[in-house]
Amino acid sequence: MSTIAVYPGSFDPITxxxxxxxxxxxxxxxxxxxxxxxxPNKDSSWFTPDERVAMxxxxxxxxxxxxxxxxxxxxxxxxxxxxxxxxxxxxxRAVADFEYEFQxxxxxxxxxxxxxxxxxMTGESHFYxxxxxxxxxxxxxxxxxxLLPDNVVPRLIERARRFSPGA
Ligand code: PNS
Numbered sequence: 001m002s003t004i005a006v007y008p009g010s011f012d013p014i015t016x017x018x019x020x021x022x023x024x025x026x027x028x029x030x031x032x033x034x035x036x037x038x039x040p041n042k043d044s045s046w047f048t049p050d051e052r053v054a055m056x057x058x059x060x061x062x063x064x065x066x067x068x069x070x071x072x073x074x075x076x077x078x079x080x081x082x083x084x085x086x087x088x089x090x091x092x093r094a095v096a097d098f099e100y101e102f103q104x105x106x107x108x109x110x111x112x113x114x115x116x117x118x119x120x121m122t123g124e125s126h127f128y129x130x131x132x133x134x135x136x137x138x139x140x141x142x143x144x145x146x147l148l149p150d151n152v153v154p155r156l157i158e159r160a161r162r163f164s165p166g167a
Contacts, residue, residue, distance in 0.1 A: 004085040005029040005118070008076050011036050011052045012045045013152050014059060015134060017126035021091035022060065022067060024120045031066050033083055038071040046135060046159045059149040077112035088117045093127050139164040 005025055025032045034056050038049040049071040056069035072079040105117040134144050138160040
């Protein structure tokens with residue numbers, strides 16, 4: 001159980017689908033680094049990388065050192081190697097995720113063959129959850145309780161008011 005896995009993503013914000021993948025990963029790996037992509041060129045994000053990392057830390061406070069939240073920039077495989085991780089974890093929902101995940105996995109394998117990508121199938125109650133959709137729903141005044149960790153819901157509602165004052 002000493003294997004370190006990196007679970008990368010945008011996490012804008014973390015959803016209960018992501019939480020599900022981290023919890024499944026903890027059954028297999030000793031430590032999971034939830035790595036938030038810090039991409040200054042992508043300004044459509046609702047939360048800064050630091051805000052996203054803070055929400056993830058709060059969400060997994062009870063897990064102690066087994067779950068680490070961090071921000072990264074540059075190539076994922078370089079970040080993983082720097083952290084001593086030779087496993088990348090990604091979550092899969094529906095078939096629609098496959099093409100994108102397949103491309104990324106093959107590119108990462110080309111860049112660093114010693115890093116393996118492992119897919120976790122998300123719990124069925126999270127098949128339809130995505131950060132993009134919860135942002136859309138909350139912008140339109142819909143109820144997102146149960147789709148996100150409890151600590152994240154009020155922040156998303158506050159942020160929706162800022163981005164879409166009609167919400
Ligand atoms: O949650 P997302 O947006 O699907 O996550 C995408 C992510 C962060 C995993 C991907 O964009 C990524 O790894 N970016 C880092 C840059 C990189 O390594 N690119 C080449 C590999 S495809």
